[in-house]
Amino acid sequence: MTDLLERASNLAPYLHRIVDEALTRRQVEVLPETKIYLVSVAQDFTKPSSVVSYDKPVTLAYGDSLQESNKGEKIRKLMNLGDRCLTLVSFFPDSITKRQGESGLEYHARIGSSAYTQVGSSLPGKQPLFFELARRFSDLTKILSDIYSPFSDSPAHLAEILRQWEETGDPHAYAILLAHGMLSLGELDIQN
Numbered sequence: 001m002t003d004l005l006e007r008a009s010n011l012a013p014y015l016h017r018i019v020d021e022a023l024t025r026r027q028v029e030v031l032p033e034t035k036i037y038l039v040s041v042a043q044d045f046t047k048p049s050s051v052v053s054y055d056k057p058v059t060l061a062y063g064d065s066l067q068e069s070n071k072g073e074k075i076r077k078l079m080n081l082g083d084r085c086l087t088l089v090s091f092f093p094d095s096i097t098k099r100q101g102e103s104g105l106e107y108h109a110r111i112g113s114s115a116y117t118q119v120g121s122s123l124p125g126k127q128p129l130f131f132e133l134a135r136r137f138s139d140l141t142k143i144l145s146d147i148y149s150p151f152s153d154s155p156a157h158l159a160e161i162l163r164q165w166e167e168t169g170d171p172h173a174y175a176i177l178l179a180h181g182m183l184s185l186g187e188l189d190i191q192n
Contacts, residue, residue, distance in 0.1 A: 011043060011046060012039065012043060015039045015042050015043055015147065016035075016039050018146065018147050019035055019038050019039050019042070019143060019144075019147070020035070021146070022142075022143045022144075022146035022147070023035065023143060025146070026139070026142060026143065026146075028136070028139050028140075028142075028143060030132060030136065030140075031128055031129060031132055033128070033129045034129055034132050034133060034136075034140075037129060037133065038140060038143060038144060041083050041086060041087065041144070042144060042147055044083070045087050045091070058081065058084070058085060058107075058108060058111045059111070061077070061081050061084075062081055062111050062114070062115060064077065065077035065078045065081055065115065065118075066078075066118070071122065074122070075119055075122050075123060078115040078116075078118045078119045078122075079115070079116075079119050081111065081112070081115040082112045082113075082115035082116040082119065082130075082133065082134075084112070085108045085109065085111050085112025085113075085115065085137075086112050086133075086137070086140065086141060086144065087144070088108055089105055089108050089109055089112065089141045090140075090141040090142075090143075090144035090145045090147075091144065091145065093105055093145070094160070096108060109137050109138055109141065112137055113133075113134040113135075113137040114134070116130045116131075116133040116134035116137070117130070117131065117134040120133075120134065158177070158182065161173045161177060162177060162182060165177055
C-alpha cells in the first residue's frame with residue numbers, strides 16, 4: 001500500500017518521463033507548453049472526478065459549445081471537449097471502433113482538433129499551444145496512448161499490437177512486440 005501511495009504522489013514526474021520517452025521514441029517534436037499540457041491531460045484523467053458519464057455525444061457537445069454566448073464558458077467547454085476527444089482516442093480506441101468503426105476514431109479526432117482550433121482562435125497568446133494540439137492531434141493521441149502501453153501485456157492486447165504492426169509497420173508496436181519476444185530483430189526490415 002505504501003508503494004502505491006508513493007507512486008501516486010510521484011505521478012507528475014512519472015508522466016513527464018513517459019511523455020518525454022514517447023516523444024523521443026516516436027520522433028515527435030512539440031512546443032514545451034504542449035508537452036506540459038499533455039502531462040496535465042493525462043494527470044487530470046487519473047483523478048476520480050475525470051471519470052464521468054458524458055450527458056451528450058461529442059457532436060452535440062461541440063454544437064452546444066459553439067453556440068455558447070459566454071466567451072469564457074465557450075472556451076472552457078471547447079477545451080473540455082478537445083481533452084475528452086484526446087483521452088477517448090488515446091486510451092479507448094477499441095471502444096470507439098467497436099461501436100463506430102475506424103471512421104469513429106477519425107471523427108473524434110476531427111471534433112477534438114476543431115475544438116482546440118476554436119480555443120486557439122479565441123485566446124490571444126495561447127494560439128501556438130492550441131493550434132499545435134489541433135494540428136498534431138493524431139500524433140498526440142499516440143503519445144498519450146504510450147502511457148497505457150507498458151501496463152498492458154495481456155495476450156489480447158499483444159495480439160492487437162501485432163495486428164497494428166502488421167497493418168502499419170508502426171515502430172512503437174514493433175518495439176513492444178520485440179520486448180515481449182514476439183518478433184525478432186530482422187522482422188523490422190521485412191515490413192519496411
